Amino acid sequence: MKRARVIGTGSYLPERVMTNADIEQLVETSDEWIRDRTGIRERRIAAEGETTCDLAEKAARRALKAAGVAPRDIDLIVIGTTTADQIFPSTACLLQARLGIHGPAAFDVQAVCTGFIYALSVADQFIRTGAATTALVIGAETMSRIIDWKDRDTCVLFGDGAGAVVLRADTKPGILSTHLHADGKHAGLLQVPGGISGGYEDGRDPYLRMQGSEVFKMAVTTLSRIVDETLEANGLSREDIDWLIPHQANNRILAATARKLRLPMERVINTVAEHGNTSAASVPMALDVGVRDGRIERGQLLLLEAFGGGFTWGSALIRY
Ligand code: ACO
Secondary structure, eight states: OOOOOEEEEEOOSEEEEEEEEHHHHHSOOOHHHHHHOOOOOEEEOOOOOHHHHHHHHHHHHHHHHHHHHOOGGOOEEEEEEEEOOSSSSHHHHHHHHHHHOOEEEEEEEEGGGGGHHHHHHHHHHHHHHHHHHEEEEEEEEGGGOOOTTTOOHHHTTTTTTEEEEEEESSSSOOOEEEEEEEEEEGGGEEEEEOTTTTBBTOOOOOOEEOOOOHHHHHHHHHHHHHHHHHHHHHHHOOOGGOOOEOOSSOOOHHHHHHHHHHHOOBBBBBOHHOOOGGGGHHHHHHHHHHTTTTOTTTTEEEEEEEEEEETTEEEEEEOO
């Protein structure tokens, strides 16, 4: 059977740095509170006019270069994003045109912070079934555009960025398994209430709203469960994991998952301090950071996991 191997990674952060001190100027908060409760020191914010597709393109070109793959070799593009440039066409179609690719499937998936894991899982299925051979999988977000910069419950947490991987069909893994879940009954705890079809009246505003402590509790218990599910599905134990590459929502959630795996924090790729929560971009950006600084090596076992609005959650186990 064909398996999907990660043959290149790339990421891109917008230039503008927004520190906690900058946020102190906007809302009643403090650098100390933000660091203490989340671990975030700063985040990047897209420039005016800079879109999710702009970030995705830069990350994609870096991943293609690292993989030694030309755009014409790509036969599938899947982008995890909640902050598409336009209602349609999809960001994946916009990116496809910029890369000069014509014909193969290109589409977005929307699973908020779990978006990259969902996108990776979809591309993995395409490759396993032989429907694609070389896939570009991206998580890209401009979360700053759906943040209410007067809402201290949310504006301290999020940032912008993009991460990408190139997958290629191979006889050896690669992606060992992916695990996707959702439970829509919790939709109200983390949402942008407004929308195209539902409108923006009667409290359905266009900004991200979150009941943070409820989401926090759900994230910790759910991510513990998915760690077990992933290991059991592959007949592996905690000791086999070389690197945990989690969604970068909050240091305390990362630490809880690492404790569950009995992994020291040195074995967790942690970009919370510099990136903040970049939703679907956070996992592929963290992966790229670990690959490029040499910590992640070929042959190692990587556990990627994420939890986000929906609720959605998921994981991917990768022999890198
Ligand atoms: N600055 C200063 N004080 C604040 C701030 C702020 N920005 N926000 C809240 N506070 C205050 C509260 O008013 C409260 O004060 P009180 O004790 O006087 O009532 C106190 O700080 C504690 O508030 P909590 O909401 O209980 O703080 P908590 O420890 O839960 O931390 C946080 C909040 C950081 C949001 C945390 O709950 C969290 O990380 N939640 C999960 C986020 C997440 O994982 N999201 C999923 C992915 S996101 C996606 O899918 C888009």
